[in-house]
Amino acid sequence: MRAKASHLSGHPTLAVGSWVGERRALTAVARGAAPADRYIQDGTLLNVYTGECYPANVAIKGERIAYVGGRADMVGARTEVIPARGRILCPGYIEPHSHPWNLVTPAVLARHVLPLGTTTIFADNLPVYELAGPRGFEAATRALTRLPLRFYWMVRVHAQSRSTGEARRFPAGTLARLIDNPRVAAVGEITRWPELLEGDRRLLDRLALAAVRRKRIEGHTAGASAEKLQGLAAAGIASCHEPITAQEVLDRARAGIAVMLRQSSLRPDLKALFGALKEAPGLAARLMLTTDGSSPAFVAEHGFVDHLVRLAMAEGVPSVEAYRMVTLNPATYYGLDHEIGGIAPGRFADIVFLRDLSEPTPERVIARGRLVAEGGRLVAKIPEPPWRRIFSGPAARFAPGLRLAPEDFGLLSGRRKPVLRLVSAVITRLEERPAAEGDLLAALVDRRGRWICRGIVAGFARDLHGLATTLSTDFQILVLGRDPRAMAQAVNRLPAVKGGLVVVERGRVIYELALPLGGIMAAASLPDLAARERELLDLLKARGYAYHDPLFTCLFLTADFLPEVRLTARGVWDVKHRRVLSPSRPLARGGRRG
């Protein structure tokens, strides 16, 4: 408990004490003067530092590795001996850029991916930060330190989409306190890169908080040209996970920006990205792989970081290099290679047992020194953080009596209406024209009932009557449909289930996904949520949805950093020209009482 307490508090005296205590215990085991807690016998070590494989035993004390080698004098009467003959011991996999709040909770995700070998996740903090406030986020991270899967955090310094009150929600003092936390590895992802290029002082002020604390600045440079990347590197951007072509990988790597190659539910581009290695094989030593914000259905079907390793080897990446991309490379990138990413003394005992390097799905997984999975089955207890308490603040709450009427969704006046035309699952083009056949009415509604932003969406699902969801980038309520009555009924159902996604047709709720934790997550199992996700996809496809990821479509209809037009708190937003096309208006009913 001491070590944990110090990690959280960041109090130097405490931290020094627990560090020393741990090192004394480890060195005692290493010199054979104290028994190991566990002893992995007769394994074959994948040494990511040298790229070799050779026979070794691994002694564990507490959460860490104390010894690797041939001796056994640290095996005592109470040492648990774990046989590993014929098994390759590989460091636990590291996910360097994840959004572990995609329907599942971080704990639910951990339960699913620990048996698949992932033992460390660098995670975005935004949803819990926004919905539970900084103290809520800190309470969540504190609770999550009890998990055998180790979370490090990337702290956002601005909201996903612009709204009034943002400066108040992201004050420098609070951010500095968060960044000081030893579990915070970086700030970012910085989606507002055009402002960075312009040298925006307020944004740079926030990045400097990380720079002076020697933490990374995570980029999100989607669509930036090789020329613009120069300015982004100059502004301090250290990494990017957004390349969607081999050329974009090269553009970023050449500018000194570390690249995370992505295979996600939304962007399964990995195969193409490895093309960059054909042109620049020397790049391999710095590459990382990521699943980004993959949905439960995608993870349930393909796996997690193990899937990335499999794809890399299928693309001809030599196996040792593929494993380095998910172990040593991300550990080194984040300046944590003394803690994670390799099997060596002093590191956390995060070890996966493989039958063969060609098969990254492990037979057994040890995380933070304990056996957590066996034959694909979780054997460790993974407690949920106290979410109810964490989400008890105002941001996650609905206005009491929030109740919309069909009239709230009626057509906008005027001939030239702002239409968001979907041209992919997430990219929109702006059309300014009268409403037409197949268009859907669209709205973004404040959870607190204070305002509504209305527009038109084309190319989503023409036969959808009414859908409402709290899955939006700023956690307000997105409403879509052809039938204002169905839309109102869908919105009005949400408070009862504490948020989620509801579809209404002809007066009947035909789909309901309750996400009672902040309106974004449920504590169900990942396969269960994956099934609900597939059900939604089928339902929407039957109503005309043409893409593969309706959750991200909904989420990003409000994301003002993606081309070309979005629904935001301020109104329908022209991203490129940064202007409101049609302003939000106050909501008379329901809201102001909240």
Add this chain to the structure above:
Amino acid sequence: MRAKASHLSGHPTLAVGSWVGERRALTAVARGAAPADRYIQDGTLLNVYTGECYPANVAIKGERIAYVGGRADMVGARTEVIPARGRILCPGYIEPHSHPWNLVTPAVLARHVLPLGTTTIFADNLPVYELAGPRGFEAATRALTRLPLRFYWMVRVHAQSRSTGEARRFPAGTLARLIDNPRVAAVGEITRWPELLEGDRRLLDRLALAAVRRKRIEGHTAGASAEKLQGLAAAGIASCHEPITAQEVLDRARAGIAVMLRQSSLRPDLKALFGALKEAPGLAARLMLTTDGSSPAFVAEHGFVDHLVRLAMAEGVPSVEAYRMVTLNPATYYGLDHEIGGIAPGRFADIVFLRDLSEPTPERVIARGRLVAEGGRLVAKIPEPPWRRIFSGPAARFAPGLRLAPEDFGLLSGRRKPVLRLVSAVITRLEERPAAEGDLLAALVDRRGRWICRGIVAGFARDLHGLATTLSTDFQILVLGRDPRAMAQAVNRLPAVKGGLVVVERGRVIYELALPLGGIMAAASLPDLAARERELLDLLKARGYAYHDPLFTCLFLTADFLPEVRLTARGVWDVKHRRVLSPSRPLARGGRRG
């Protein structure tokens, strides 16, 4: 000046402000909205991130790179255009482990090695810390930030050799303050590794100060077996530069300890060390190269980091990998790859111009944005720190009236005397026997005149009459000779020249190297000091010295971390058994008045 001030003070508000100002200036140049200060035109870029070479221009603003690419819209009327057609642009070389106080001052070293392409040095702080105190060290580092060569510091947490008062000289609070300095990259080198293996709490307490601040812990694991290295890695040791065989390189790398391959005046082992790459080619991505504490004569003859690159390529290391070992790899190891080690926007503009990758001696060198060398000639001003003021404290002073007599060096009583038998330039074996033909009388004398430690040295230079020097690991006075009168005369000459090395024969000073800066350095040029060093070697060889590095022999006769017996403040010291063989005794004359 703002940026410099903040680097020194470590004051977050100041640091944030200067970081932001710098980024705004850089991004303005990158987008073509402001002129660059300098523009390197038509070069061929060695991109260490991708391992590629391709044509590029580099725009510089202030001390940093603002842009790399094909555009020229940041070239203004006052932009200095530097032609680079046909030249390879390579990042400035990084020395990851140096003792820049070997007769020369750091500034003298900088003057010599900048024209050879080295633009960053990670340097040991011990001599100035011990001789000038923490405030003196801080004053020196502050003055050195004005140099175009960038010094980062490794802070020692214990003395080189044991003495009373050590705990008082290395208090935790002071060390914590030093480690907080952004220019301090690590603690170490930790020569007392046997204590680490034993889990020594006082030593671990000091290392923890670095660990909790995310700074590296530099090792010095000379002679540690593969088994013992496990315990050292467990104790937090992050690197070692001490391997002298390929097997020792592999032992350390396999234990997760980063390796710096060394070619120094004392240990020119580099050729053999590259043998490790034959067994484990995958290790190349993490290797670094170092000159360690090379003497002026060695640097004058062979070069500095450029020499290491040349040797690496001669041993068959592919050129891009060789350059990475002295640029990107050390930058990454120290968590400073966003600052140094590559030519990309945001990094310091440290750029060497090469005719060809096969020739690492540069034609031109830019450091911190300015041309500092051209055709091997220094063109920048390199100011000396105010050494007189820095060394004005008590530690560097001699006792007023310090005066030894021949009787002070008379033979020890008793038949079995502790004899330090040199078996190489620095390694000794213990012989306990009567004095014999060819032995030298030996003593270590406190500068403040309080004590003397006496012993016998065999195998140094049998015809040496009297030598005295302040070049000893704890900065006291080492005295060697066969003639007590010559020895006393040599010691008594030292205060007049403020320290250095004096040789006396038949009543005459036959060699005198004045090192008035703390008794360890002179502000002469490196070639001049190299000539004085060669002169001493010739003189000692003529008197029977059989090795290649008499300065290190003298320095290390007092180093209680090397086998097998040493002269120390406490007395003649048995290293392995950690016991005094013959205690020091108080000095009656000269001392107590000081």
